[in-house]
Amino acid sequence: MPASQNKIIVVENLVKKFGNFIANDHLSFDVSKGEIFGFLGANGAGKTTAMKILCGLSHPTSGKVTVAGYDIYTQTEKIKRSIGYMSQKFSLYEDLTVYENFRFYGGIYGLSRSEIHSQTEILLSQLDLSDYKNRVIKTLPLGWKQKLAFSVAIIHKPAIVFLDEPTGGVDPITRRQFWDLIYKNAYQGLTVFITTHYMDEAEYCNRLSIMVDGKIKALDTPAALKNRFGCATMQEVFLELARN
Amino acid sequence: MIQISNIEKRFGEVTALNKVSLSVPRGELFGLIGPDGAGKTTLFRIISSLMIPDAGEAKVAGLDVVKDYVAIRRLVGYMPGRFSLYQDLSVLENLSFFASIFKTTIDENYDLIRDIYVQIEPFKHRPAGKLSGGMKQKLALCCALVHKPELLILDEPTTGVDAVSRIEFWDILRRLKDLGITIIVSTPYMDEASLCERIALIQEGRLMSIDTPEVVAGSFPHSLFAVKTNNFFLLLNHLREWKEALSAYSFGEYVHFTPGTEQITERAICDFLKEKGHTEIQVNKTKPTVEDSFMSLMLKKQNQNAS
Numbered sequence: 083m084p085a086s087q088n089k090i091i092v093v094e095n096l097v098k099k100f101g102n103f104i105a106n107d108h109l110s111f112d113v114s115k116g117e118i119f120g121f122l123g124a125n126g127a128g129k130t131t132a133m134k135i136l137c138g139l140s141h142p143t144s145g146k147v148t149v150a151g152y153d154i155y156t157q158t159e160k161i162k163r164s165i166g167y168m169s170q171k172f173s174l175y176e177d178l179t180v181y182e183n184f185r186f187y188g189g190i191y192g193l194s195r196s197e198i199h200s201q202t203e204i205l206l207s208q209l210d211l212s213d214y215k216n217r218v219i220k221t222l223p224l225g226w227k228q229k230l231a232f233s234v235a236i237i238h239k240p241a242i243v244f245l246d247e248p249t250g251g252v253d254p255i256t257r258r259q260f261w262d263l264i265y266k267n268a269y270q271g272l273t274v275f276i277t278t279h280y281m282d283e284a285e286y287c288n289r290l291s292i293m294v295d296g297k298i299k300a301l302d303t304p305a306a307l308k309n310r311f312g313c314a315t316m317q318e319v320f321l322e323l324a325r326n
Numbered sequence: 327m328i329q330i331s332n333i334e335k336r337f338g339e340v341t342a343l344n345k346v347s348l349s350v351p352r353g354e355l356f357g358l359i360g361p362d363g364a365g366k367t368t369l370f371r372i373i374s375s376l377m378i379p380d381a382g383e384a385k386v387a388g389l390d391v392v393k394d395y396v397a398i399r400r401l402v403g404y405m406p407g408r409f410s411l412y413q414d415l416s417v418l419e420n421l422s423f424f425a426s427i428f429k430t431t432i433d434e435n436y437d438l439i440r441d442i443y444v445q446i447e448p449f450k451h452r453p454a455g456k457l458s459g460g461m462k463q464k465l466a467l468c469c470a471l472v473h474k475p476e477l478l479i480l481d482e483p484t485t486g487v488d489a490v491s492r493i494e495f496w497d498i499l500r501r502l503k504d505l506g507i508t509i510i511v512s513t514p515y516m517d518e519a520s521l522c523e524r525i526a527l528i529q530e531g532r533l534m535s536i537d538t539p540e541v542v543a544g545s546f547p548h549s550l551f552a553v554k555t556n557n558f559f560l561l562l563n564h565l566r567e568w569k570e571a572l573s574a575y576s577f578g579e580y581v582h583f584t585p586g587t588e589q590i591t592e593r594a595i596c597d598f599l600k601e602k603g604h605t606e607i608q609v610n611k612t613k614p615t616v617e618d619s620f621m622s623l624m625l626k627k628q629n630q631n632a633s
Contacts, residue, residue, distance in 0.1 A: 125490040253361035285578040
């Protein structure tokens with residue numbers, strides 16, 4: 083198999099302008115199937131803009147982008163079916179039960195009743211939460227909600243899941259359990275595209291890109307980045323790049 | 327500056343604060359460290375007289391938070407966790423508004439806010455709602471400072487803020503502390519704990535530990551090893567399954583491993599990992615961090631609840 087077939091996200095010279103402001107300035111990178119790809123940058127560096135484009139929610143000004151083999155200009159509906167999305171801010175309907183949330187999102191993605199049922203069983207047993215199927219979301223601890231939000235985001239078996247600061251505000255044990263879940267799914271072939279402000283979490287990614295002022299300033303494995311900048315931690319690498 | 331004893335607060339069946347006692351001397355930079363839902367915001371609202379406790383007593387500068395709330399509000403600058411300024415007023419209008427509420431002017435206390443304000447001054451005619459996250463945060467801090475408070479209460483000022491802006495924000499806090507302002511600040515980021523003079527770890531409405539960050543970190547009750555091999559995630563799983571393990575948590579590129587007994591040495595861990603097929607094995611005794619202590623205290627409490 084040629085290497086290019088293993089690339090699930092391919093971005094070449096992506097530019098996005100808002101008036102005179104260049105939010106994404108010639109971004110080029112690719113992400114392989116099953117990879118955990120960390121997308122880092124300071125607030126306002128252009129991460130959200132790029133992520134919206136990759137999710138098919140916004141069009142680039144110029145450049146070539148394919149996601150899961152589909153073109154970002156003409157096949158956004160196919161892209162949306164191939165991806166899952168989870169953010170810290172909006173995830174689950176608080177006044178619906180666990181099962182109702184799965185049924186709702188499964189329905190949106192066009193899953194049949196029996197598919198929704200079997201996927202819910204599988205995902206809940208993976209979390210050890212099968213007994214809580216009929217509990218209303220708002221009565222559950224934050225850490226559980228976050229794991230459930232992740233499961234809901236992958237109910238339609240997407241090729242890629244986008245995680246936008248998924249671990250903000252949770253306790254340190256739950257944060258690590260969430261990463262266990264990410265790794266388990268990546269091992270099974272899911273591609274994970276993640277943003278985070280926790281620099282220790284940056285170390286858990288297979289590769290990282292660091293954006294500064296709309297450009298990708300560095301892209302490599304955490305070990306190679308630390309090596310190149312002569313830093314002991316990713317925190318130092320990030321500060322080195324983002325401050326200059 | 328702050329004296330709290332046995333504060334309790336319930337919301338229906340949820341106990342948000344469970345017999346919390348705490349004192350913060352004048353001029354201290356004090357951190358309240360804990361995850362969402364731990365009770366940080368509730369405690370801050372009680373201290374700033376915005377919420378009445380169910381039981382217990384809280385005093386700010388010797389004034390009672392329930393009886394003397396009018397006087398307390400003059401002394402306190404409060405920056406809530408959610409951006410709460412007027413989105414459709416400009417930067418300058420927001421600042422003037424907060425100054426006028428406290429019967430003062432921007433000029434009168436300009437010294438205090440100058441370092442922060444100059445960074446947002448180029449945007450002074452922009453509506454607050456149109457500022458970037460970092461700019462909003464700086465404006466909110468200016469508004470909380472404009473009446474020259476004795477006590478500054480900051481509820482998660484750095485949540486969702488990138489690593490660079492977080493460091494800048496803490497630099498600002500240290501400068502304010504040097505001007506004699508008492509500061510209590512909450513954060514879910516454990517690495518920020520070391521920037522405070524003293525910290526309290528809070529989880530499920532209880533304070534688990536109150537001391538300097540060094541003492542809190544040093545109170546970790548076991549040996550701790552930083553371990554790294556060629557395969558990080560097999561390493562994590564193998565260490566967790568090991569009968570000698572108490573806990574194994576990822577910490578950046580290392581796993582922090584705590585054995586169940588003190589007899590386990592670097593050598594024994596190394597041998598175990600070799601047997602499991604790992605290569606490039608590194609095992610070193612390491613100094614616990616505040617985050618190690620936090621997790622250890624959390625586990626201890628969960629075990630107490632279970633038994």
